[in-house]
Amino acid sequence: LRLAKLPEYESLVLAFTSLVGWGYMFFFTMPFRFTGPFVIMIYKMLFNDVLRFCIIYTIFLTGFSQAFFILFNENGFGGFLSSIKQCFLCLLGEFDLDYYIEGQHPLPSVTLLIFHIVVITILLLNLLIAMMGDTYADVKKSARKLWHLERARMALEVENGMSSSERKSDVNKYWVDIQGERYLQVEDVTYALGYLKEDEADKESVVEEQTELMYKENTIWTAIFNADKVAIDELIHRDPNVVDTRGAVGECPIHMLFLYGTEAHLDIARDLLIRFPLIATQIYNKPNYYGENILHLAIVKREANMVDWLLSHASLEPYKHGLLAARATGDFFKIDQPSYYGETPLGFACCTNQWDMVEILLKHGADMDSVSKRQL
Template identity: 80%
Template sequence: MQQHETLILAFTSLIGWSYMFFFIMPFRFTGPFVIMIYKMLFNDVLRFCIIYTIFLAGFSQSFFILFNENGFQGYISSIKQCFLGLLGDFDLDYYIGGQYPLTSVILLVLYIVVITILLLNLLIAMMGDTYADVKKSAKKLWHLERARIALDLENGISKSKRGLSFNKYWVDVQGERYLQVEQVNNDLNYPIDNETNDDE
């Protein structure tokens, strides 16, 4: 029981610290960077993992058949060897010492070319494109995420507290809600006397 609690605590600690990204996203210095990480993880890396899983299953089964390993543990061992090959940690003697050394080495070279050279470089290229796209619209995305966070915080406040004057960041004009925006002089960072209201 204690072992399961330790595992749960380890994962919850990671999730808890990951929640800190929510609080650093409103800042201009870190917000766009967090958005880049989010888009890379859930777009580029996710697509890479789906494609890599297909290649991993195919090559693992090929090596599983060539080395005549039996049972589920043999297939898991084959997957482990292929995954280590992705990281460049493969034992060439292991493949040469099999029953079909030439075929095993050819498949290993093909695996390295397809996975390590082709797919990994494709992943890097996709991440580069994502970085360029986010960088172009970093300011807009940052403002959008900041507005979403403000909306989430507002939804967490009860209606009675939400109606208090010091909690309101909008004004009601003829039944329409408008954000209260203070125009600032970009050169001196001083507020300008005339306030403008932008539509929410």
């Protein structure tokens, strides 16, 4: 700028450069679990929610500004800019009512002002807040995954600026060697019963995910929660594979029907089992409740009639042995947990003192000699 003999612009450029420079600090906060997701929230809100708001607001601002420009008989481009300024101040709640009353058309001007306040200040601003709330919820739900992703992106960017020898140096080691290949390590995990064990943060996110699925519109989970047979049938008609959908803890729709356990839910469960008998074999397929099936759930809910129906209905006969032999071996049913019930449906019935249920299971061929890991 000095060479171009424009020294008066130095301060202006330096001010914006300082802002951009400090803004770059956000890049270095991205890999941290404590701050990374919030930086992502800000980015998504600015470039998605606020951008959409600004586009819609610009259209309304231009329209109202031109309307006031005509009502107040403003002249020239300066008059139009003045009208835009007045409309923008209305967004901030700063407007002079007397200015509109004392114009040539007081009634239309005040009416237009009120309409402007309702549409812009009340409707659009609250819509922006709602969109930001949705963005916050979406990012929070996947905060852990986003944190890992940003760590990986930053490591890749740093690696691209290093030579091959620097990358492999033990001093700069940020990777692990697995069978001769380099991998970025983002988290240590442990194993339990052959499956990945979730940490406390995962469990919280699972609860949030389950709750969100339950209240999300037009999903199989919402229809089941409401015991809405019509909605369930419509969803199945659209996509028959919806009966195989998996939830946050590895459950299927048939499991949730048994868990809710009202007469309406169980009626829907019977109907689905007759139409899709193969779903009787579905088990929870994630670590916490791995192996639990609908027979386990019916016993836990003390539904003796439902247990008898499951084991006697003709359409489920090919799957009866599988139902009786299933073992619930998830983390929730470990042998050192209060909820350890002996793994098999017969064990569940015995451990919960349901002797009428035991008789039903034995009548249908439950194996009395089957033992669990506690030799029970």
